[in-house]
Amino acid sequence: MKPLSIYVYGAEQICASCVNLPSSKETYEWLQAAIARKYPDQPFQIEYIDIFNPPAEKAKQEFAKRVVEEDLFYPIILIDDKIVGEGNxxxxxxxxxxxxxxxxxxx
Incomplete structure (x- = not known):
């Protein structure tokens, strides 16, 4: 089994449609703990990416730009480039x- 890369794209400010939901950062922390409990001793990497200040990697910058331009509900959860969660x-x-x-x- 190869380690999965899980990305949580979000922002400090909660999206307008996501009022009363946890922040992107809180969702990232909650998800990290939930996955570690559900799949102990199994390799995965989870990374938080700020959509307004993404890292220098081109793919991450392009997806962050897409989230902003397409007005997607964030946080957005990606597993190996597949969207598996949006907003809540x-x-x-x-x-x-x-x-x-x-x-x-x-x-």
Whole structure:
């Protein structure tokens, strides 16, 4: 099983359509803890990316620009370039995608 790359694209400011939801950063921290509990000792990397200040990598800059230009609901959760969550992400959807990559939930 290869380690999955999970990206949480978001911003400090909560999106207008996402009032009363956790911030992107809070979602990132919650997701990191939930995945680690569900899939202990299985390799994954999770990274938070600020859509208004993305890292220098071209792919990350382009996706961050797309989020802003297309007015997508953030945070947006990507697993290996596939959107698995938007605005208020669902753990069930994220876990289902991880399991298609061979991850096994803890019993």
């Amino acid at each position: 992400p669902k753990l069930k959807t994220i876990f289902a995608e991880m399991e298609t990559h061979g991850y096994t939930p803890a019993s």
